[in-house]
Amino acid sequence: LWTTTHPKSCWKRRSGSYSAFRRKIGRVSCVVEGSSQNMEVKSGADWKILESDSSDQQQMAILSKVGNLEQITLHHAPSNQQVQVVLFGATVTSWKKNQVERFFLSQEADFSGQKPIRGGIPLCFPQFGPYGPLAQHGFARISYWHLKQMGTTQDRSANGLILSLSNQDLNSALISSWPFLFTAEYQIILGFDGLETHFRVRNDGEEPFSFTFAFHNYFDVSDVSSCQIFGLENIPYCDRRKNDEWSEGEENLSGFQMMEPVDRIYSSTPDELAIFDSSKLQIIKIKKYHLPDSTLWNPFGIQGSDPGWKRFLCLEPGAIKSPIHLKPGEEWQGSQLIQSE
Numbered sequence: 508l509w510t511t512t513h514p515k516s517c518w519k520r521r522s523g524s525y526s527a528f529r530r531k532i533g534r535v536s537c538v539v540e541g542s543s544q545n546m547e548v549k550s551g552a553d554w555k556i557l558e559s560d561s562s563d564q565q566q567m568a569i570l571s572k573v574g575n576l577e578q579i580t581l582h583h584a585p586s587n588q589q590v591q592v593v594l595f596g597a598t599v600t601s602w603k604k605n606q607v608e609r610f611f612l613s614q615e616a617d618f619s620g621q622k623p624i625r626g627g628i629p630l631c632f633p634q635f636g637p638y639g640p641l642a643q644h645g646f647a648r649i650s651y652w653h654l655k656q657m658g659t660t661q662d663r664s665a666n667g668l669i670l671s672l673s674n675q676d677l678n679s680a681l682i683s684s685w686p687f688l689f690t691a692e693y694q695i696i697l698g699f700d701g702l703e704t705h706f707r708v709r710n711d712g713e714e715p716f717s718f719t720f721a722f723h724n725y726f727d728v729s730d731v732s733s734c735q736i737f738g739l740e741n742i743p744y745c746d747r748r749k750n751d752e753w754s755e756g757e758e759n760l761s762g763f764q765m766m767e768p769v770d771r772i773y774s775s776t777p778d779e780l781a782i783f784d785s786s787k788l789q790i791i792k793i794k795k796y797h798l799p800d801s802t803l804w805n806p807f808g809i810q811g812s813d814p815g816w817k818r819f820l821c822l823e824p825g826a827i828k829s830p831i832h833l834k835p836g837e838e839w840q841g842s843q844l845i846q847s848e
């Protein structure tokens with residue numbers, strides 16, 4: 508946890524209709540709303556400073572619609588990457604590196620704005636799972652976020668955007684279940700390091716609040732049973748399939764392989780995790796910051812499974828076992844960097 512010295516004016520959010528939004532972005536190099544100059548992260552992964560430069564002719568982003576929803580496609584040509592983000596849920600739905608898709612998106616993904624989008628990176632906030640007063644995984648993944656800023660980093664080695672959400676965006680039912688004043692910002696960066704996602708939340712109210720959080724990553728794999736997961740060896744876990752019983756953890760020196768339904772919350776996991784897909788010969792590395800826990804999930808075809816269940820593996824860095832407590836004015840940030848060749 509770190510406390511803020513940032514003036515509130517930096518956090519003003521934008522609002523407006525789709526057409527205003529479209530006019531504002533269109534196919535342009537960059538758009539800035541407000542300034543991020545005061546956003547400084549004191550440790551862990553950087554919250555990168557984005558700059559706008561109207562003379563920059565690089566076509567960085569394209570706005571489109573998917574179903575009823577607004578979507579931004581952000582490019583970083585020098586590293587041959589592209590990410591797609593739907594403002595509903597601030598859901599990253601696609602990340603391509605060297606033209607190859609790295610995230611699973613369900614064929615049944617719902618783009619009506621009525622349900623969370625299944626695939627990519629849904630955000631679990633302010634509640635992971637069913638543990639709290641809200642519906643499963645909280646409201647962040649079913650809320651309409653705003654584009655706050657888009658640009659390039661000072662050294663131009665990465666392109667990114669910032670989305671924002673606050674209590675003012677919630678309906679009265681959500682506010683009565685979670686009656687706190689907050690501002691959340693989500694920064695998505697594409698650069699030579701890979702894909703970075705940074706989630707930040709500030710307590711704007713006069714009461715303390717607590718929350719849990721996870722990046723619900725759905726990785727695209729050739730077949731979940733031909734993947735080995737590294738970093739979870741000998742780590743105690745809560746087995747959600749066994750009434751949340753805690754287990755000591757397993758040795759798995761050659762990586763953990765899923766051969767049956769798995770739904771586990773590993774606590775205090777290392778800051779680096781990896782998935783090796785032995786059919787694709789692909790390694791995905793996740794570096795995580797301020798996110799002590801990691802969920803591992805695949806329903807393995809049990810009743811209600813997504814028809815594409817073999818093609819995804821969910822490895823979800825989070826702060827789950829011990830909720831984060833924020834006093835008035837305090838902020839917290841959790842980040843991940845995902846890398847793959």
Ligand SMILES: O=P(O)(O)OC[C@H]1O[C@@H](O)[C@H](O)[C@@H](O)[C@@H]1O
Nearest residue numbers: 643644723747770771802804823
């Ligand atoms: O179907 P949902 O709400 O998106 O949740 C999917 C899964 O998300 C995982 O994070 C949970 O550990 C699972 O228990 C859950 O089934």
